Each structure stands twice: as structure tokens, then as C-alpha cells.
Amino acid sequence: MPTIKDVAKLAGVSFKTVARVVNGEPSVGKDLRERVEVAIRELGYRPSLAARQLAAQKSFIIGLIVPRAGISYIARMMIAVASACREQGYQVTTETIDWRGDNYNAAESLRFASRPDAVIVAPPFCNDAVFLQGLADQGLPIVRIAGVTDAPGMVIPVHEAPISIRLVEHLIALGHTRIGMVAPPLPIRASEERLVGYRAALAAAGIAYDPDLVIRGDFNFAGGVRAVTEMLALPQRPTAVFAASDDMAAGVLAQAHKLGFRVPDDLAVAGFDDAPLARMVWPPLTTVRQPVSQIAQAAVHAAIHQRVPEVSFQHELIIRGSTNGDRQHCLDIYAF
């Protein structure tokens, strides 16, 4: 493995000049710069991360903290964060925290061996003040994706109420007036806006809010199954259900099938996330696609430059067979 000195020798310059070229500093003569670049290519030189880390007292690593549940959103986030980091010459190390219910091993999990320069914290941990304080105490700059509570760290704001309104408006436009909601587990998280949007859309359409039609789930398949079972047993059952995640929507769908309801004729179903799953159930799910890669880019930028960029994210309403009756398979390859 060639070192900076090998390059310097071959190019006939001091190693500091090579370092300047490598780091893109402007103060290098054109001819020297070219000689150095040729030598670098010749030798296939790549700077040693370890040496840079040691000398610069920076790791060039961004930590990413995600839950172990909810694969598709995580996978998308991991991939998006990784590629955003790479563009900036950084690496990612992902810390996957077991999250079952509310019982997870907080700050202790976070003794990153790699000593990241900053950490990006995804939901739901981005709203756990104790957990975040533990990170802050380690002196780590923190970026919270979709943070809503009062806690240490920069926040990448994500607002889901407007798109949720549009989704419910879509259901209302189809003629539904009894619309159930499988809501997010806890009020203290960004996803609560999905419920807020639901209520706003109903109100705007002059439909009374019926608390019996709102049941909180746990973002898992099982939560959807349970919630819809309960709803369908009501004297005035819903004719449409909006689940706050695709996993829960899949539970709603499966249970509807099991109970013999036809979708969307007897019961319309909509989800949230546009997980791969959404296209693989039958009928495919109407849902909302999150701008994950934009969010990831903003988070990485904030992590590296200690400043949240000013951007607004564009969610997308995706209408499929589970609501509008146009029963086609979605055969596109899933784009992360």
C-alpha cells in the first residue's frame, strides 16, 4: 500500500505538497499539481483513513442510530445516509438498537467503538430526551430526524400533516364518511401528524370525529390486525381505514381478507411509507412515499457542518388498488 511519501518521491516534491493536492487546497502550482496527480494515479495511492483520523483528531465517521424494527424505512435510511456520507468523504457506522415496546437499552448501546464525529438519530429514539442526553454527555453533536420533543441536538423537521390530509381527502372523495385510523403508538413523535392530518381532513369535510374509529397501533403488522378487528365489530363499521404505516395497513388488509371483506369494495385501506411490502400485497396499497433520501442528505449535511440546511421535503401520495379500484400490480423495481 503506497504512502504519501512514495507519491512525493515519485513526483519529486515534498510530501506536504502531495497532501495539499489530496485535500484540494488551492495553494499549489499547476504543474506540480499535475505531476502529483499523475503519481497518485500511477501508484493507486489512497490516503490512510486511520492516519488522517489520528492526526486530525477527527474520525470522518457519522454514526447512525436506528431501531431494529420496521425494516424498509430503516433500510432506505441506511442506504441514503451512507451514500450521502460517501459524497462528502465520510463513512457511516450504523448502530441498530433493539426496540420492542419501550424497553431498550439506551445510552449504553452507544459506546461507538468508532468514535463518530456526530450522530444521526432516527425515530423513535430522536424523541427520547434521556437517551439523547446520554449522547450529548459523550460530547457528540446530534442530529435528530423528525424530532418534535425538547431535547439536545439539531432537528431535521419533517411534517406529515399536509400529506396525511391529502390522503384522507382522497378517501373522502371516494365517498367514504366512516373512516377508521390505526394511529401511531404515542403522541410524542413526528408521526403523530398523521393523526393530526386525519382529524383536519375530516373536520374540513364536515365529518364528525368519532374516537371509536381511532385505535393506536404499534407500527407492526399485528397492530393492524387487532385494530381492524375491533373496528369492524363496531355497530357502524368503517368503510375505509387509514393505517399510519404500511406494516399496519398490511395487517388491516390481511384481517379483512380473513374475515371475508373485499378490498376495496367492502373496505378501502391506505398505509404510509411506501414500503416494498405495499406493492406486494393484494391489492397493492395506496400509501405515502417519504422523501427519505432528501431527509438523509439534510441530516448528513447537518452532522458534518453543524448546521441544518434550509430545505423542505416533498411527500408523495401514491394511489393503488387498495382504495381506487384500479386493480393493477405495481411491477416496478423498488427504488430505495
Place this chain on the structure above:
Amino acid sequence: MPTIKDVAKLAGVSFKTVARVVNGEPSVGKDLRERVEVAIRELGYRPSLAARQLAAQKSFIIGLIVPRAGISYIARMMIAVASACREQGYQVTTETIDWRGDNYNAAESLRFASRPDAVIVAPPFCNDAVFLQGLADQGLPIVRIAGVTDAPGMVIPVHEAPISIRLVEHLIALGHTRIGMVAPPLPIRASEERLVGYRAALAAAGIAYDPDLVIRGDFNFAGGVRAVTEMLALPQRPTAVFAASDDMAAGVLAQAHKLGFRVPDDLAVAGFDDAPLARMVWPPLTTVRQPVSQIAQAAVHAAIHQRVPEVSFQHELIIRGSTNGDRQHCLDIYAF
């Protein structure tokens, strides 16, 4: 951040003694060792990875190369490899390669900035000799998960024929004689054994092999849709379909629904992988669970010690509503 010298000063020993304690070398007196351990705890000292990397000329990092498609298998593999590495004091960096069809950017993708000490290569790349040679040329030790072709690197052998036989036997025991197969895309990969097992089980039961009933898919949902469409149009249609992945099985299932076939009454369906998806479609899929974490552990061991451990892996047949008629939701939380 305390250094080894801070610890040494506090403990009143030379920093080399501290290093000996940290690295678990036996040649340290009992009293000194305890003094050092106390000092380490006192200061919350953790050795700097960067410095170790630089001095030892090792990165303590294992590279993992996975395709971008097929989320659940990847996610499980990533998590399993990461935790196996952590147990050994190593880190992982995952390189996700875009793989659509056969057109991926091979060796170029692999200039790991982190200079891993070894790389673990998952399917399908583990059977691409050119690709692997590119890695080998970089001087990287290679571990191939489920490698079957002749190529550089150690191989973690995975055999899927026996469990495939059991799966098809299960279908035969239910009375099926016309059993279709949505086969893996290419013969040159470990998953081909799924087809081999299919044929072996049919032969053992005295059922003639009908090439019309075997259609190769691409491991994606769309492949399952296409394959089953073709099969169901045959003069003598199958009454059961074994798809070589859960994604394809989901395609089979969705298309069966769309065409009005009842599952499993009109058509039984089975998959492979036990992806989260398998429990979220209706009816839930009969499938095969891969021992991913055992495989990952073996691979990590091989990567670190340059030697493949002698282990055999235990696949598991999981029977659900898509074949046996016991139509229950599987509500367990997915265990990676």
C-alpha cells in the same frame, strides 16, 4: 478523551503495561494489572481504533458486500454480520451494490475507503469470478457465502437441496401432483439447489418432471407474477407452486388473487427465506427459514482467522396458511 498514557500515569506504571492489560497479555503481575484496571474504569478509557489501526497495520474492519435488492435477506445478513463482528472486536462496513439484472459496476465499486482486513461477499456476487478476482487483486482475503463456482476466496458452503426436498414433500403429502416451480434466475448459484431439491422430491415420489411447470424468475415480485400467469394458462395447470423466494411467492399469491384463485384451496403456494413479508400477506406463506446468523458467524470467523470453521447449518421448514389450510395470522415480532 483519555489516552493510554493518562491511564499509565494514574496507575503509576508505564503505558506499555497498560497496553498489555488492555490486550489481555498474560505477562503482567496481578497487583499491577488490578491497578491498571481500576485506572481504566476511573477514566472511562477506551483505546483509539485509529491509533491501533495505524500502529498494527490492520483496520479491524470486515467489509461486507451485498446486493441492493432483496431487502430482508440483506437486512438480516447485515445485522447478523455486524453483531458477529462486534463480538470479536471488529467493525463492519457494508458496501451495497446496485444489482439490476446482470449489470453492475464490479470491482470499481469496491475501493473501500476503510481498507477492510477481509471481505465477506454475499450472493449473487460470491459467484462472479471476475468480480472476485478484482477483489483478490487488491490483496483482500475473501469469504464467499454460499459460493459454488470456481473463484478466489474461502467458501462458506450452504446447501439448500435437502430442505427444498422436504418442502416439496410437504406439498406432495397434501395430495398435489402438478407442482410448479418459480426457479432461481441462473444455474450458477447456490440457490440452484432449490430446483435440484424440487426435482429430487418429485422423482422420489414417482412424479414425472414437466419442464412446462418450471419457469425461472428474477427473485423479484414481478417474476412470480409473470411465472404464475404463464403456468395457470397451461392446459393442465399446477395446483401448487413453489417459488424460490418469498418475494416471488408473493407475486404468485397476488396474481392468484387477482385471477380469482383461492389460496390454498385452488392453488397452494410456498416460498423461501421467511422474509417479514411472508407473514404479512394473506394467507401467510409456507416457507423456509435460513440460518442467517449462523452463516454470518461462520463467515466472520473465516474472515478474521483465515479459516473456515466446520459447521453445518440447519434450515427450517415453516408451514403456514398458504399450503395447509390452517389460516392463522403469524403475529410474532420478526426476529432477525
Place this chain on the structure above:
DNA sequence: TTGTAGGCGTTATCAC
């Protein structure tokens, strides 16, 4: 614009 000295926190080598 270019080059030199010193140090970052470990491991490895060799004395004691």
C-alpha cells in the same frame, strides 16, 4: 507557493 519539525495514540522491538 513550497518545505520542515513535531505530534496524534497505539503496537512492536528490544533492552533491563
Place this chain on the structure above:
DNA sequence: GTGATAACGCCTACAA
């Protein structure tokens, strides 16, 4: 058993 001393490859000063 224990402890100096020299690397490891690069960056940050400062000097020329």
C-alpha cells in the same frame, strides 16, 4: 515481568 524507543501515515503549525 516491566519499560524505554522507534515506527505507523498523516495533519497542523511554522518557516523559508
